[in-house]
Amino acid sequence: MTAADDAMDALVRTTFEVAGVLTRIGGEHDLSLTQLRVLGILRDRRARVTELAAYLGLDKSTLSGLIDRAQRRGLLTRGKNPEDGRVVEVYMTPAGLELARRVEDDIRRALAPATGRLDPEQLDRLVKLLDVVSARSSRAHAAPGPTDAR
Numbered sequence: 496m497t498a499a500d501d502a503m504d505a506l507v508r509t510t511f512e513v514a515g516v517l518t519r520i521g522g523e524h525d526l527s528l529t530q531l532r533v534l535g536i537l538r539d540r541r542a543r544v545t546e547l548a549a550y551l552g553l554d555k556s557t558l559s560g561l562i563d564r565a566q567r568r569g570l571l572t573r574g575k576n577p578e579d580g581r582v583v584e585v586y587m588t589p590a591g592l593e594l595a596r597r598v599e600d601d602i603r604r605a606l607a608p609a610t611g612r613l614d615p616e617q618l619d620r621l622v623k624l625l626d627v628v629s630a631r632s633s634r635a636h637a638a639p640g641p642t643d644a645r
Contacts, residue, residue: 534595547585572588574586
């Protein structure tokens with residue numbers, strides 16, 4: 496096995512482990528993995544439905560249905576862009592922001608055993624390496640920003 500194969504294997508294995516944590520915690524809050532991703536993206540910004548759909552790799556109609564369900568739960572809402580009233584954006588309500596904070600706390604606690612094994616220098620190196628890996632893949636999409644998965 497080459498170093499590239501080892502890296503790919505480690506990345507895939509880690510992705511499965513993290514996805515498992517996210518799926519479990521999302522389920523505890525009645526959120527799908529995709530809904531969790533939307534909350535992660537919108538926690539600090541407003542976005543157009545078309546931007547979100549492109550970033551998530553979903554049809555606009557699929558994402559609209561997901562937003563409609565979150566809106567009925569009181570987590571998201573739609574509104575006009577403050578600078579361009581013709582543009583409709585999606586953003587979180589106070590209840591959505593509160594849920595996102597609780598979910599983020601749960602995720603942090605669930606991943607703490609893994610990240611807690613690393614010293615500060617290793618954590619810093621991990622963040623930098625993951626930023627390089629995710630920056631390459633995010634260029635393939637119309638991404639709202641490189642830190643949207645938090």
